[in-house]
Amino acid sequence: QVQLQESGPGLVKPSETLSLTCTVSGGSVSSGSYYWSWIRQPPGKGLEWIGYIYYSGSTNYNPSLKSRVTISVDTSKNQFSLKLSSVTAADTAVYYCARQLIHYSSSSPDAFDIWGQGTMVTVSS
Amino acid sequence: QSVLTQPPSVSAAPGQKVTISCSGSSSNIGNNYVSWYQQLPGTAPKLLIYDNNKRPSGIPDRFSGSKSGTSATLGITGLQTGDEADYYCGTWDSSLSAFWVFGGGTKLTVL
Numbered sequence: 001q002v003q004l005q006e007s008g009p010g011l012v013k014p015s016e017t018l019s020l021t022c023t024v025s026g027g028s029v030s031s032g033s034y035y036w037s038w039i040r041q042p043p044g045k046g047l048e049w050i051g052y053i054y055y056s057g058s059t060n061y062n063p064s065l066k067s068r069v070t071i072s073v074d075t076s077k078n079q080f081s082l083k084l085s086s087v088t089a090a091d092t093a094v095y096y097c098a099r100q101l102i103h104y105s106s107s108s109p110d111a112f113d114i115w116g117q118g119t120m121v122t123v124s125s
Numbered sequence: 126q127s128v129l130t131q132p133p134s135v136s137a138a139p140g141q142k143v144t145i146s147c148s149g150s151s152s153n154i155g156n157n158y159v160s161w162y163q164q165l166p167g168t169a170p171k172l173l174i175y176d177n178n179k180r181p182s183g184i185p186d187r188f189s190g191s192k193s194g195t196s197a198t199l200g201i202t203g204l205q206t207g208d209e210a211d212y213y214c215g216t217w218d219s220s221l222s223a224f225w226v227f228g229g230g231t232k233l234t235v236l
Contacts, residue, residue: 014226018163024190037225045172045226046127046213046227046229046230047162047213047215047225047227048227049215049225049226049227052225060223061224062224062225063222063224066176096169096170101175103176105160106157106158107157107224108157108217108219109170109217110158110160110175110176110217111158111160111176112160112162112170112172112177112215113172113181115169115170115171116169117168119170123148124175
């Protein structure tokens with residue numbers, strides 16, 4: 001079965017760049033049937049979609065974060081990654097990677113069917 | 126505030142039925158498929174419903190979804206204490222800046 005695992009620093013200083021990687025096991029990021037997404041959840045708050053990447057490298061980002069976000073994919077390592085620049089305390093959150101279905105008829109992004117366990121990232125000096 | 130509106134909390138007794146609403150607009154719920162997620166305390170969200178009313182394998186039929194116009198509803202019957210969790214709706218928003226949106230979440234308390 002497909003599993004996703006996030007990895008990266010748990011503490012990032014303000015104004016620096018947050019970098020996380022999601023490793024996919026039991027499946028392939030090169031599958032054309034899915035988008036590979038990042039989602040975050042600040043402590044005690046709701047879910048916020050950050051963006052997704054397709055195996056071809058095409059991306060789509062949340063407009064509110066677009067200027068600071070870069071998502072990339074490494075098919076040779078079966079991984080995809082998140083970079084969020086110029087972080088502040090407001091970026092403190094649990095960061096999840098997730099597999100996102102592509103609707104078979106509309107080709108629109110669909111539900112997130114597999115999630116990583118999440119990794120807590122704190123922004124503090 | 127979230128693009129999709131959910132009640133902050135709902136409650137019901139064990140064995141009873143509860144519904145959770147998710148209200149949006151024509152650019153999101155009105156023209157796209159809705160999914161629902163359950164987040165137990167301290168865990169990652171789990172997909173409960175996709176494409177408005179479909180259940181992934183392993184999700185009991187106590188959970189159901191529906192959509193009408195620009196609103197969607199999650200229904201849970203035969204409530205169990207283990208259903209106590211946060212529930213989120215989500216869908217694609219195909220406005221000019223197309224992006225995925227979640228509701229603010231609903232805390233279900235099983236009394």
